[in-house]
Structures are given as C-alpha cells and as structure tokens.
Amino acid sequence: MNKDFRDKSISELEGWIWKDPVPSPEDSSGTVCRFYRLHRTPIKDLELGDLRFLIGQNSTLKYLVPMAMDQLRKDLFIETEYYPGDLLCALLQINNEPNYWISHSDQRDMLVSLYEERVQRMRMQEMSFVDMKKIEREYEKFIAQRG
Numbered sequence: 001m002n003k004d005f006r007d008k009s010i011s012e013l014e015g016w017i018w019k020d021p022v023p024s025p026e027d028s029s030g031t032v033c034r035f036y037r038l039h040r041t042p043i044k045d046l047e048l049g050d051l052r053f054l055i056g057q058n059s060t061l062k063y064l065v066p067m068a069m070d071q072l073r074k075d076l077f078i079e080t081e082y083y084p085g086d087l088l089c090a091l092l093q094i095n096n097e098p099n100y101w102i103s104h105s106d107q108r109d110m111l112v113s114l115y116e117e118r119v120q121r122m123r124m125q126e127m128s129f130v131d132m133k134k135i136e137r138e139y140e141k142f143i144a145q146r147g
Contacts (some may be wrong), residue, residue: 003023005063006042006043006044006071007042008040008042008043009040009042010038010040010059010063011039011040012045013043013060013063014060015045016102016133018036018037021109022036025114028080029074030092034052034053035053036061038050038053038054039059043063043064043067044093047080048068048071048078048080048081050079051067051071051087052080052086052087052090053070055068055087055090055091055094056057056090056096058094061094061100062104064089065091065094065107066107067112068087068090068091068092069107069110071087072087072088072091072114073114076115076118076121076122077118077121077122082130083131084127085127085131085134085135086124086139087136088115089134089135090139091111091112092139092141092142093138093142112143115139119139122135
C-alpha cells in the first residue's frame with residue numbers, strides 16, 4: 001500500500017461526500033460531528049483515539065487497521081481514550097464488514113498471535129479486573145466468530 005495515502009483524508013481516499021448539512025454541536029450528536037470532522041482530516045493527523053473511533057465505526061478499515069496493528073505491536077493494551085486495550089477491542093469488534101478478517105487473514109493471524117503472546121502481560125499491568133475481563137470476552141467472541 002502506498003504511504004502517500006496518509007496525506008489524504010478518508011473523504012479523499014473513499015470519494016466520500018457528506019450530503020447532509022454540515023453537523024454542528026447545536027444540531028448533531030458528538031459522534032456525528034466527530035465522524036464528519038475526522039473524514040476530512042488527513043490520516044497522518046489522526047490521533048490514536050481517532051483511529052479507535054473510526055475503526056469502531058467500521059470506516060476505511062483497509063487503511064486504518066494496518067495503522068492500528070503497528071501501534072498494537074508496540075503496546076497491545078494501549079489506552080487511546082477510555083481504558084487499557086480499547087484500540088485492541090475496537091479491532092476485535094469489527095463487525096460491519098464481516099469479510100474483513102476473511103480477506104485480511106494475515107492481519108487476523110497477527111492479531112491472534114499478538115494477543116496469545118502477550119495475554120500473560122495483561123495480568124501484570126496496572127489494569128482493572130473489569131478491563132481485563134472485557135478484553136478477554138471480546139477476544140473470545142472474536143475467535144468464536146472467526147474460528
């Protein structure tokens with residue numbers, strides 16, 4: 001994949017055009033405003049929380065998942081906005097494109113491998129029991145759905 005894509009926004013990469021009025025905090029939810037703003041932001045300028053958010057919206061996965069995987073190789077349980085492992089959970093929850101993991105089996109295998117290699121470290125990190133259980137549940141669902 002050409003690295004020049006990072007200079008473009010999701011709108012530019014996907015030919016995405018917002019047809020509704022431009023959302024504002026007065027007339028739209030925070031999710032809609034953020035979605036609109038991030039689709040117009042060059043990918044290289046996205047923060048980790050933005051990456052997690054967009055993956056959670058199943059947006060432009062072919063560009064964003066590899067970027068997220070790069071981060072998870074450094075720290076599988078990185079906290080982007082909400083709790084340790086929230087970026088990992090966003091990847092495990094990809095659901096709008098059920099064939100994403102089928103057509104990107106190398107990424108799926110890498111995600112499984114990273115998790116299995118580092119799951120023991122999760123228990124040694126300063127992570128709440130609730131957060132650990134959430135990650136474990138999402139991983140179990142991921143494996144069950146994708147075999």
